[in-house]
């Protein structure tokens with residue numbers, strides 16, 4: 001009984017330990033850049049999954065808005081904690097991502113499908129441009 005309990009506790013610790021940071025877990029301020037980027041991918045998924053030019057539906061507005069706000073939060077952590085470790089162009093890409101995400105929030109508030117698409121394109125471009133320069 002006790003042995004089984006200890007064993008399951010070990011298994012649980014191992015499982016949690018091995019999983020690392022969950023991409024949608026609250027930010028702790030000590031994530032590696034790798035972990036932040038995994039979260040970034042998870043946060044951006046609903047945006048990149050949209051068909052370009054598809055009309056905005058009421059039901060997807062909360063998801064897309066949450067996506068934009070989550071990207072803003074993760075990007076703020078990337079900028080504050082990792083920009084000083086990179087050449088100045090790094091912060092430029094991060095600011096471009098910030099701009100796209102802010103435009104996305106505004107486009108969603110206005111329920112403007114064309115502006116939403118443009119903002120998602122800016123976001124996608126910022127991810128790609130930074131990766132091209134800084135991701136091996």
Ligand code: HEC
Pocket residue numbers: 033034035037038040041044071078090091093094097123124126127128130131134135136
């Ligand atoms: C300011 C620069 C910058 C921006 C903007 C950026 N990334 Fe990254 N990303 C990186 C760097 C640098 C790495 C490599 C990190 C590493 O290997 O430690 C990376 C790695 C990744 C990875 C691979 C995970 C890993 O570390 O192996 C994913 C997935 C990813 N980014 C997704 C995104 C998405 C999605 C966006 C946009 C919403 C984005 N990133 C925006 C710099 C950026």
